[in-house]
Amino acid sequence: MLEEIKSKSLTPVALGLGGWSGTRGELLETLNNQQLPMLVRDIYKSTASGAYDEALFREGLSYRKNKKAVGADFGEILSPIILTRDNTNAVISFPSSASQKLYDFNIDGISYSAKLGKGATTSIN
Numbered sequence: 791m792l793e794e795i796k797s798k799s800l801t802p803v804a805l806g807l808g809g810w811s812g813t814r815g816e817l818l819e820t821l822n823n824q825q826l827p828m829l830v831r832d833i834y835k836s837t838a839s840g841a842y843d844e845a846l847f848r849e850g851l852s853y854r855k856n857k858k859a860v861g862a863d864f865g866e867i868l869s870p871i872i873l874t875r876d877n878t879n880a881v882i883s884f885p886s887s888a889s890q891k892l893y894d895f896n897i898d899g900i901s902y903s904a905k906l907g908k909g910a911t912t913s914i915n
Contacts, residue, residue: 792853793827800830800864802884802895807867809886814874817882821867829856830864837868840875862906866894869904873897 802808805824812820818838826834829850836842844851851857870882874897883896893901 792850792856793829794854795827795830795856795859797855797859798863800826800859800867802866803887804863805867807884809884811881811883814871814878814880814882817867817871830860833860834864834868834871838871858906862904865904865906869902870895870897873902 798804802810805821807820810817810820821834829847833842833847836846851860866884874880874882880898881896885893885895892903894904895902
């Protein structure tokens with residue numbers, strides 16, 4: 791049976807990353823210590839290794855609201871992992887509050903907003 795992932799359960803703040811700052815490697819290590827749903831863990835590990843294949847996860851992502859939970863909420867964490875693949879010393883940081891209005895994460899002091907699909911003005915799609 792496929793698992794349903796609760797909306798907003800994968801945001802940086804929900805995962806205890808509110809106000810967190812560190813390198814890509816430190817973020818990956820921190821995520822390794824999280825109790826993540828199996829689908830999320832598999833997507834995160836394949837994304838971190840550069841081997842992500844959407845077809846492998848299509849069924850799990852289409853189940854109920856999982857696409858939004860993973861794409862929108864966990865996308866706030868996956869996006870900086872992807873963007874720092876070639877710059878592993880870059881400093882990633884997350885706002886301390888889930889209600890930060892203008893950005894979802896920073897990389898070396900540059901703010902980004904991650905949105906699923908055609909969200910409002912966005913840096914990452």
